Amino acid sequence: MPVILGIESSCDETSASVCVDGEILSNVIANQTIHEAYGGVVPELASRVHQQNIVPAVQQALLNAKVSKNDIDAVAFTRGPGLLGSLLVGVSFAKAFALAKSLPLIDINHMQAHILAHFIGDHKPVFPFLCLTVSGGHTQIVLVNDYFEMQVIGQTLDDAAGEAMDKTSKILGLPYPGGPLIDKYARQGNPDAYKFPEPQIPGLDFSFSGLKTAILYFIRDNVAKNPDFISHNLPDICASVERRIATILLNKLQKAAQIHGIKQIALAGGVSANTGLREGLKELCAKNGWESFIPKMEYCTDNAAMIAIAGYYKYLKGEFAGQEIAPLARMIM
Numbered sequence: 001m002p003v004i005l006g007i008e009s010s011c012d013e014t015s016a017s018v019c020v021d022g023e024i025l026s027n028v029i030a031n032q033t034i035h036e037a038y039g040g041v042v043p044e045l046a047s048r049v050h051q052q053n054i055v056p057a058v059q060q061a062l063l064n065a066k067v068s069k070n071d072i073d074a075v076a077f078t079r080g081p082g083l084l085g086s087l088l089v090g091v092s093f094a095k096a097f098a099l100a101k102s103l104p105l106i107d108i109n110h111m112q113a114h115i116l117a118h119f120i121g122d123h124k125p126v127f128p129f130l131c132l133t134v135s136g137g138h139t140q141i142v143l144v145n146d147y148f149e150m151q152v153i154g155q156t157l158d159d160a161a162g163e164a165m166d167k168t169s170k171i172l173g174l175p176y177p178g179g180p181l182i183d184k185y186a187r188q189g190n191p192d193a194y195k196f197p198e199p200q201i202p203g204l205d206f207s208f209s210g211l212k213t214a215i216l217y218f219i220r221d222n223v224a225k226n227p228d229f230i231s232h233n234l235p236d237i238c239a240s241v242e243r244r245i246a247t248i249l250l251n252k253l254q255k256a257a258q259i260h261g262i263k264q265i266a267l268a269g270g271v272s273a274n275t276g277l278r279e280g281l282k283e284l285c286a287k288n289g290w291e292s293f294i295p296k297m298e299y300c301t302d303n304a305a306m307i308a309i310a311g312y313y314k315y316l317k318g319e320f321a322g323q324e325i326a327p328l329a330r331m332i333m
Helices: 034-038 043-065 084-101 110-119 161-171 178-186 209-225 229-260 275-288 304-317
Strands: 003-008 013-020 023-031 074-080 105-109 129-134 139-146 149-155 264-268 291-293
Touching: 003 043, 003 084, 003 304, 013 043, 013 304, 023 043, 023 304, 034 043, 043 084, 074 084, 074 110, 074 304, 084 105, 105 110, 105 304, 110 129, 110 139, 110 264, 110 304, 129 229, 139 229, 149 229, 161 178, 161 209, 161 229, 178 229, 178 275, 209 229, 229 275, 264 275, 275 291
Parallel strands: 003 074, 074 105, 129 264, 264 291
Antiparallel strands: 003 013, 013 023, 129 139, 139 149
């Protein structure tokens, strides 16, 4: 019954988790509020706060799981992709902890871990399955043939879906982080109130830069006519933007499923917490007779539980890293 300590520090969440024989016993996430004043993540500030949070987060994870540091069999950590300074904090802590306790290290690809979050709990997909991974920095359709045999078959050519939401929230004057607020206001609005264009990109790839520009011009032109346009129509604007982003994602996902003949469809990444996208995937799967898989909310955003479960499967394969390993800001799937 291997006991895996998971460490996640790729962006602005410091997280630690304990996994025992494939079961998550704790998942502690320390969020960073310092970035709210700047309207986005400031890398240097993020790495400094990680240094403050990493030890308390690990200590709390051990306490919640009711295990001691002497019970740990291996340390799994996010190697990348992510902010280099933030990754460095988590990688350095993991290496120091493992060295002090003579434990093996397990390096984890952050994006693979988002997909493997579906193996937390009882409702698990069966290989092969398709996973739509959507976050602030990534938008991909991934063909998952095994735990670590994954192929990106579609991806964004420019902005990610999360970026489109974040930039929309800035245009609307919403505070950071804007994604949850767009979700909140969208629940009160009419998704058919305004029509935004769907990019005509061949194949399974995405593009959100044109949509972002269309939203910018739409807001600019309407505010010029009515300075109170945003405040009077905020729920409808958010619902319409959310609907268009969701349909862009789901239309490509449906096309991918039909091309590859796959009926197991999963959703992962920070944007998978969006209510409209989650409901849209369920409706799409119900209409086509497919089975949908969506992680619990706590496993959608960046968290160490997904690192720990990925580390568990690598531990079973005996795939370990050495003390010479270094973080990578960019990693391929």
